Amino acid sequence: MKESGIYEALSKVKGIDSDKDVVSLEMIRNIKIVEDRVYFTVVLDSPNISIDKKEKLRKDCLGAIHETYPMAKVLVSFNVKSGGKRNDPRLFEKKGALEGVKNVIPVFSGKGGVGKSTVATNLALAIAAKGNVKVGLMDADIYGPSGHIMMGVRTERPHMRDVDGKAKIVPIMRYGIAMMSIGLLVDEEQAVVWRGPMVSSAIRQFTRDVDWGDLDYLIIDMPPGTGDIHLTIAQSVPVTGVVIVTTPQTVAVADARKGVTMFNQPGLKAPVLGIVENMSYFTPAELPENKYYIFGQGGGKKLADEFGLPFLGEIPLVKSIREGGDIGVPAMMGDDPITKAAFEAFSEKVIQQVEALNAEVSDSEIEAKL
Template sequence: MKQKIYQALENVFILENKKNIIESGIVKKIDVLKDEIRIHISLYNPTMHIKKKLKKDILKSIKYKNLDTKKICLKIEIKLRRNTDQKISGIKNILAVASGKGGVGKSTIATNIAVSLVKMGFHVGLLDADIYGPSIPLMFNIEEDKIHSSILKKKNNSYVMNPITSYGVKIISLGFFSKSGEAVVWRGPMATKALRQFIHDTDWGPLDFLIVDLPPGTGDIHLSILQDIPLKGIIIVSTPQKISLSDVHRSVAMFRIRSIQVPILGIIENMSFLLENKTKEKQYFFGKNGVKNFSKKMNIFFLGEIPMLQEIREYSDLGVPVVLENDQIRKIFEKITKNIINKLS
């Protein structure tokens, strides 16, 4: 029976490498028990549509081979395989800034953490992985007329991407390759392919830190990052209200899946409070201690809180990292950045 099942599975193919699932090595074991068949499968990309298609194709192939499976329960166990041994030459630490929800200021925080690290004397890169909404070029005031042919350079008989340096940070973003206001209408596979090129076909040079600004959600791009690069840790960003924390909870759950297991270094509460101009009293517009309470519940280190200040919005719109212009915010980000470094060690 087991040999017939193996033969049936030779007719099931994975589109990524155009090999059948036996040739590709993703079938790890087949158990033929009294009342069930268990097929153990290990995949790099266990997205829902791939799992459903795989199960459908396996059942169809077994049925086509006329195997008697009427009273047999078929179980397919799918686990994510991470390339934890893969390293990017010259980069010591790769950190991702993530949030389950958009609009929480994740890119602003990634920008100012990167610049804070530079001010501490580190060599830093910033990868804008938000394929559909790249905002890092705006955060660094990198205008279209500043992006010229030097973005591509020849190295070892092939072309690689050359990061644009702004405020001491080496930056790569899809925003460098698309016009302002132009919609990026790509399916998941095309977006992940572009991201892989940004990671592996960029001449980053020696870096102490590469900060990856992730898009919202828990989709293909996140899985590609987890598959392709050895992340040292995740920095979570949220605003205090429940609707943000609900989505952040899903992101935390993804990074804590047993087959993924990327360390969460800590969580930052952004837009934590407003300061009254006259009394300097804190006004908790989105609620008080929402992220701090969530961090205790989820056993995540609380990295710090960032207030709602008009200067943050103004300098971000100007394309100037606020840590270079506001001493209060600079000290807050210095403390948060030192907390991140301490958690790494």
């Protein structure tokens, strides 16, 4: 199989409600061919295209490729054009915030306790483990910070550094990544009495007064729900794409759905990179091949399909993940190969989606950003 052959096959597929084909509409991105498998992304203009239309397009693509390569295994993922977002005038307002950070990825869930902090922490570590990348982790949960505990830096206190005449907070380095949490700056009891405006200004400080330096990825561990902090982050930080965490339970899926809707609002319009399902199945340490789907199976994947979003993976429910979080040695730094493999596969998907999104940024958009 050749990339040119794939393009040629796909040039017979019509775009959605269009007489033009998907190749000349420039909807096909990131073709990857591995042995008999071919992966590519179809970029859509709008997040509001119905599942039926997407399904038809997916089938048309499959059919066209199978005419040329009957044995090919074809994997189509959909993504939504992010151009509008990056042209957004608010980007200028965001100028100065996180200037040296290439990709900002908030990890979000509608519901509390589904494992945002666990997922954010291990995502940051898994990306850093690939080598040659600088990664930061910002715990934006002002009311219930936990990042500093999970990363095992609870008792440390950050220094200040003078940057161009301004005193800036230096993130703590741990396991090769830069980390910052409100839990490192204030007493835990103090944080919970803050009110809305104070919280928003703390978040602004976090983005402006912390010397993150140059980073390839900044992962933001978001607080639960859809409140002030989320709006402040969406407004004051140039978000690359959001990762949504859910668990297989119906309530958690319903809450994640609220999140997808929230980030799709015209005012916020942060692209969603995809959905990851945490606590997907239980695997006992002594029977690592066994998977018990206690909360039901496939909720995250279904939600992703419903919104035409990429499904970023399943993270098992494993005792060592919780223990690792409690003692400050995250799963990625532990010695359980199964959980590590799950976080690695997930982080790989996240990187793929980020790259696909960044491929969407045209030169003029980059200029606008500079």
